[in-house]
Amino acid sequence: MAKAGPDKYRRIYDRLYWLGYHRNTEKSHAKVLAQRALLQWSPTSVLDVGCSHGWVLGYFAQHGAKATGIDISEIAVAKARALGRDARQACATALPFPDASFQVVISTDCLEHLNATDARLAVREMCRVAQMGIAVKVNPRKDRDRLWKWIAGTTLHLTIQPIDTWLSWFKEEGWTIQASDDAREEYLLSRMVPISP
Numbered sequence: 001m002a003k004a005g006p007d008k009y010r011r012i013y014d015r016l017y018w019l020g021y022h023r024n025t026e027k028s029h030a031k032v033l034a035q036r037a038l039l040q041w042s043p044t045s046v047l048d049v050g051c052s053h054g055w056v057l058g059y060f061a062q063h064g065a066k067a068t069g070i071d072i073s074e075i076a077v078a079k080a081r082a083l084g085r086d087a088r089q090a091c092a093t094a095l096p097f098p099d100a101s102f103q104v105v106i107s108t109d110c111l112e113h114l115n116a117t118d119a120r121l122a123v124r125e126m127c128r129v130a131q132m133g134i135a136v137k138v139n140p141r142k143d144r145d146r147l148w149k150w151i152a153g154t155t156l157h158l159t160i161q162p163i164d165t166w167l168s169w170f171k172e173e174g175w176t177i178q179a180s181d182d183a184r185e186e187y188l189l190s191r192m193v194p195i196s197p
Contacts, residue, residue: 006091009072009114012154017075025083028055029137030108033186037135038063040179040188043103049092049126050110054080057087068102070095092122097129100195105130108137111166112157119159120169127173134175134189138166 013021028034030048034056037043043065048056051069053076060067070090071077080087090096092107092114105126111119126134143157163185167177170189179188 013073014075017073022052025053030056033135033137034059041104041133045102047102047105049107051087052076054085054087057085093118095125095129100131101129103131104133106135109139112139112159115158123169137186
């Protein structure tokens with residue numbers, strides 16, 4: 001799957017969502033990271049890259065932020081919209097937003113689902129659209145859920161890199177660690193050179 005591309009990702013994740021992937025809309029691996037991002041930045045606008053059913057969008061909306069999410073799966077986006085969340089179908093490698101259009105960009109357990117070339121593009125895109133902060137959680141290990149791999153017909157974690165490598169990709173785009181929870185593999189990043197108002 002080295003040359004996956006948006007259409008192949010969409011087909012895989014539509015199939016997974018159709019068969020029950022991320023069925024529980026109250027479950028999210030982003031809960032702690034979202035709380036930390038809210039405390040750190042109190043953003044008024046947030047983008048969730050790989051939003052699934054939109055738990056993060058609901059959380060930030062409850063705290064007064066305009067929260068938008070993107071996901072490659074049409075089914076995931078439909079589920080998020082059914083819950084009243086602003087979700088759009090798009091690929092993380094080409095975010096359909098102008099530069100610096102969100103105060104904070106968050107992504108949880110999404111980037112490793114892209115091949116390495118696309119993962120680097122997604123990092124670049126997240127950095128491009130973020131103004132003040134990026135909250136990111138990346139799983140640096142092989143996926144272990146045999147059922148979803150069997151249904152997808154492929155491993156789901158396509159880019160396995162140490163956390164330091166992922167963080168170096170953000171650093172190359174001008175972002176640095178502001179706070180971290182290494183045990184949870186969660187990082188809050190800020191621009192090395194802040195954007196002038």
